[in-house]
Amino acid sequence: MTVFEGLLPRPVRVTPTGGTLHDPPAPTFAKDLSLPPSGFRLTVSSDGVHVESADPAGEFYGFQALRQLRGPAAFRAVDLPGDPLPCGVVEDWPRFSWRGCLLDVARHFMPKYAVLRFLDLMAAHRLNVLHLHLTDDQGWRLEVPEYPKLTTVGAWRAGSWTGRPPDGTPGHDGRPHGGYYTVDDLREIVAYAAERHITVVPEIDVPGHSQAAIAAYPWLGVTGERLEVLTRWGVNENVLAMTDEVVDFYRRVLTHVTEIFPSEVICLGGDEVPATQWAADPGSVDRAADLGLSNVDSLHGWFVAQLATHLESLGRRASVWDEALSPRLPPRTIVAAWHPDVDAGGHDVVLCPEDHLYLDHRQSDHPSEPIPVGYLRTLADVYAYEPSASALGAQAQVWSEHLDSPRRVDYAAFPRLAAFAEVVWSGPDRSYEEFEQRLIAHHLPRLDALGVEYRPLAGPHPWQTRPGVPGRPR
Template structure:
């Protein structure tokens, strides 16, 4: 069996059959996003619970067709093994957060990541659009947000304690039309784009554009870490952000909308509550990092992302909130992948491929699901993002899709090396090889801060 993520069941048959891309489809009752795929001498048949299930069956057929099927110009007729696959996801939320605020990811690479998520049967792209270091969402009502907040004069290079800088400006933003295009492209691949505008902390880019918003002034931040300058909690600032979020809602149809709420030193919880209430009044579900549990009563529809371990996520469940598990010690994919001295900018705790594959979300029978997070302070290009994400993201996909139960890492690693890495090669993904970085993937002399 060469499929990844591992399906609910795979029953091999005898022989192979020619496949030209055509198959029969019918709708049947079953789990959401589920399907049954039958390959026989009579042809290929898919029985799917819904459109998403049919799409996932297509991804399985693509895998069965061999690595060449992942190229921009796939082969014509291929040979498929006779088999039957029964499959459906374990979790409804199978997400990836990409931080495009610290380092801007060009639109074509963002679209490429939608394809990579879809190929792994992941279904949520959480976009961290704003932070101290950049504002990436075009605001037509407040254009200085992207015109000023979208650019910084320099960037810290390597760990902030070293004092090193890149010595070049950085920036960019997505127009609303860009983001509508992204949303439509993702929807066609059954991926939901969840936007996030972070308040009241991580807001220096907005404050640089409109100084009256902040407790103190200053430009777009060129450093990493936690900035003590937060948004003012007066009503005029809250009104400003109500308008910003209304623009966001006009672009993103996602039911869930992120408001951040994290690492706000001295931040006012009333700000978070009022924005959460505004989103709920607009028929959306607020989505906040686990610090939002400390700001007082929130709409019960609020979704909590548990990143500082999982205990706070369990507490949120007890309070009646839906939860997405994303604990930093397990699924922060910007963290270093080994203790090898050639790992580029080694930060955070060591998080190996095996560590990700053996992750088991706490409260698995109660949570919405889980997501892997890619913070980009030290991922300043699509090549660096690929290196951090893959193949660990392939392991994470198996965690959130495949059935619960013991996982055999040795079997997974064999399947990955023999079958899935060639697919990533065909897609042009510059992943980290299993035995360590290639020479051009290292960054000699650039300091990190491993924990």
């Protein structure tokens, strides 16, 4: 397999011309508006290295391709001698405009340095959207100066379930867990991402997955009771109250979010919202009737639509998980479809299927697989996923209930995220057998140079296992 054949994602076209270039000078750059958006043409000849691009993103991706041609040494933190460059022309551009990855920093907090490192890994794979899941039942990770208890109370919990014990299991590990990002931390993350042509899409999850906020300000909840930040995993019946005061609270939070994140898209969550508390609460029942809703279940869509409309007034665009779909949503709202066969009602769609692209799910049936949860999704399964051409793109999810450190995130995400990156960048005509050979011969050495503690194809290293920690396979 030649160096050109080792490029990942697989390029649209490669034309080898023969020969190699030793000690190449710095590349030169030029614009070529005939190339598709984010496209590039990388030329290596005896005269040097030249990158033509459609736009700044294409220039960046051309440089990433050049980096791969230099060999694994180009992925180390210091400038080590690289391989001679093969002479030829690489022409490439992406298949989808949304090539995303969700990183859940709410269930387990990821220190800022780990988020910046994850952005570097995304950039190396030409992914361009980081969906940052900032709030959930188990933690609130965004500083909001107007509401300081969101972080003084909501950003930490007394402990966590270890693994996935049966629902209803009392207790936790007794180890306090927490952390949050200051406004300046988030501005730094956004700027760092932008330098790598990655857009950070923040998620403030409502009206479910909100117990951390309710713990900080109990009047946000239906019952008004003082709750702790949740220490277990799973769907939670504690949801937001459907009052004008709560709507106003979240409007103010979202205005603050738009002052930090320049992304056109802001995610409002909207998944896994039980209506149990609303049905049992006379005030919520009356609220639904006053709004002309047929039942309390419709409060879910009404609430999300209020906030989506607010984002529109700020010149932004909401995205929601598919359960939050309702006729009340603004037409520009994007649907993040994690269930199969979602009818998005004419809305733009980003495909996020649980049964294909949840990278926290187990990678084998082997007894040594650490904390085996969810569906069995191998590297080959991820590579076989085929997104609909009508979608904006697709997004892999790294949920962190069972990923309590950057090392565990590495294990869950890689090399499956490399497979996903090729799915959303390259065309549908691909072979897993060829990809695996390319991965082993060329790309895993790059990940080694980057210090990524990925899952070996043959199974986990002994230190990557979690003996005795319960999972929940599906």
